[in-house]
Amino acid sequence: MKTKTQPRKTSSQKITEPPLTLHAQTARDIMTHNPVSLHASATTTEAAEFFYKRGVSAAPVITESGHPIGVLSLFDLVWFQRAKDGHFHPEDSNTKLKPVTRTVSEIMTPAVFSVNPDTPMRQVLEEMNASKVHRLFVIDKEGALIGVISAFDIVRGLVEKPHSK
Numbered sequence: 001m002k003t004k005t006q007p008r009k010t011s012s013q014k015i016t017e018p019p020l021t022l023h024a025q026t027a028r029d030i031m032t033h034n035p036v037s038l039h040a041s042a043t044t045t046e047a048a049e050f051f052y053k054r055g056v057s058a059a060p061v062i063t064e065s066g067h068p069i070g071v072l073s074l075f076d077l078v079w080f081q082r083a084k085d086g087h088f089h090p091e092d093s094n095t096k097l098k099p100v101t102r103t104v105s106e107i108m109t110p111a112v113f114s115v116n117p118d119t120p121m122r123q124v125l126e127e128m129n130a131s132k133v134h135r136l137f138v139i140d141k142e143g144a145l146i147g148v149i150s151a152f153d154i155v156r157g158l159v160e161k162p163h164s165k
Helices: 044-054 074-083 121-131 151-159
Strands: 058-062 068-073 135-139 145-150
Touching: 044 058, 044 074, 058 145, 068 074, 068 135, 121 135, 121 151, 145 151
Parallel strands: none
Antiparallel strands: 058 068, 135 145
């Protein structure tokens, strides 16, 4: 059972919280190992079902050899569904959507923001901030996907105590 840290009172009776500390030293310390991924040849329909069943909002897109070539998010699927007919009218809620199936590789964001497992956490955070991304892939020396670091992983790392090794 987790207990909450009680706020400290200072001499002026103001309540202050203890500072948050990210105990991870490297990408390996905070990454989610073996993340779920989509194959580049999966269809948009399969991707939508994948997101629903897994409860995820994005996934790396990989090749047969496990190398990441992009990322697909729920936003990408929604944008594709709304814009596929060559027009996008956010104010027109009466637009009828016709099912169109494409492969994941056709609509993914073809950028792979990645770090290696030994990348220092400061560099991980700076990369996420500079790239304005919600997740970074962690790849091994051969370029295969071995983990992912999401903004949620960072938040979790700030509020949970480190595990004893």
